[in-house]
Amino acid sequence: MKALGVQRFGSKDELTELEVTHPTVNEDAVIVEQYATSVNPLDFKLREGKKPDLDFPVVLGSDISGIIVEKGENVTNFSIGDRVFGVTAKSPGSTYAAYVSVPQDQIFRSPVNAGFLEAAALPLAGVTALQNLQDRMQLTDKDRLLVIGGAGGVGLFAIQIAKHLGATVTAVGSSDSQQLMKDAGADEVIDYEQQPVHTLSKTFTAIFDCVGGSSQDELFPLLERDGCLLSIARDPSEQLAKKHTVTAAFTAISPSQSLLSKLCALYESETLTVHISETFPFTERGVQDAHEKIEKGHTKGKLVMKIQEDEER
Known part of the structure; x- marks a missing residue:
């Protein structure tokens, strides 16, 4: 499975395309086919070695936006085919990847008026x-x-x-x-x-x-x-x-389904809007460019990475 991450800590130039094992689902989790994710300041800090005890390769990312393709036997509130968004409690959450396994309490249905890119910009x-x-x-x-x-x-x-x-x-x-x-x-x-x-x-x-x-x-x-x-x-x-x-x-966040539910309601009521300043391709060059931009600071709004080309599937 395609993913983006690092084999060792360092600069943005360490970011590379990885071939990693397809995630497996446990009884309380789902597998999400990722359509988009976002790039956050936390990502480059982890890439530089903020958590030196991480095992390589390290697949970065926290934001989930995609479609459920598999679910565990205890998952009753979601169905295969549901569009969901969320943020992983573990850090990094390995969301710079084609597929991600995530506990059901760290996702919620995507806002009905949000595309995959907008939904990826919301969670973290x-x-x-x-x-x-x-x-x-x-x-x-x-x-x-x-x-x-x-x-x-x-x-x-x-x-x-x-x-x-x-x-x-x-x-x-x-x-x-x-x-x-x-x-x-x-x-x-x-x-x-x-x-x-x-x-x-x-x-x-x-x-x-x-x-x-x-x-x-x-x-x-x-x-x-x-x-x-x-x-x-x-x-x-x-x-x-x-x-x-x-x-x-x-402060550090403690993701919860109730917070994601509230975000969804705020977005659907147009109380909350998303400003995406730039979208990057799901490539080695794309992720390096995104990290270069967010490291410089002064980013306006969100940086998003499109993992699947067909956003409106």
């Missing part, structure tokens, strides 16, 4: 935004949220989900991403190239940091007392959190 980034803003921050219409990296894959979903939850949203991004963040629903957009974030005169009840970096420390004075800073990019300073009497944490 969408679950990350939804879990952090809805479940962990528990945003309401009383909150004022600052999103750092508002034009990225997670950031654009965060803006839309926060608005759905009733919060007032300020989003930070580069000069050429201002309109994109406005279109996502941000009440205010900040061009960090013109106005450093730490110079803002207003305060927020919550901050969602999708970027990390040393500038994160400058965010703490922008939080109100008892506010919350969550980051998907860097461990926040416990010392600064204590000094400013706020909660701060680095």
Whole structure:
């Protein structure tokens, strides 16, 4: 079976086409024929050796978008032929592949108005935004949220989900991403190239940091007392959190079918939209180009890899 991954850790040039064993199904899982997947920052970090104990070859990827072709005997909520999307709990999830085995509780039926490419862009980034803003921050219409990296894959979903939850949203991004963040629903957009974030005169009840970096420390004075800073990019300073009497944490996702169900409903109601900035072929060159782009940062929206040419099967 064709897959894309690495035989050793290193740069994007280590990415290559692999021939791996076709996955087998267990009683609580399904086999999905992949039509598309997406490329996330996590992928290049794993490729570089973030988890040094992984066994080679390593097939990267977390996002699932395809059709069920086989299912285990305990799978009752899905049928062969169902179009599904999802995100793997294991990391990496080996979704840069023609077929993937996945537990039934890590997938959900694809939104009826989403093609395979759109469905591939939703799971990891969408679950990350939804879990952090809805479940962990528990945003309401009383909150004022600052999103750092508002034009990225997670950031654009965060803006839309926060608005759905009733919060007032300020989003930070580069000069050429201002309109994109406005279109996502941000009440205010900040061009960090013109106005450093730490110079803002207003305060927020919550901050969602999708970027990390040393500038994160400058965010703490922008939080109100008892506010919350969550980051998907860097461990926040416990010392600064204590000094400013706020909660701060680095977060990782815990995929669930209930979150995927909520994402599906938000997409079907057009409350949530997907911005795909570029689509890459399922080839060695395609995956190398995708990794090169996402490593540079400043990606707007999502990068998707088309595994099957016939998207509308």
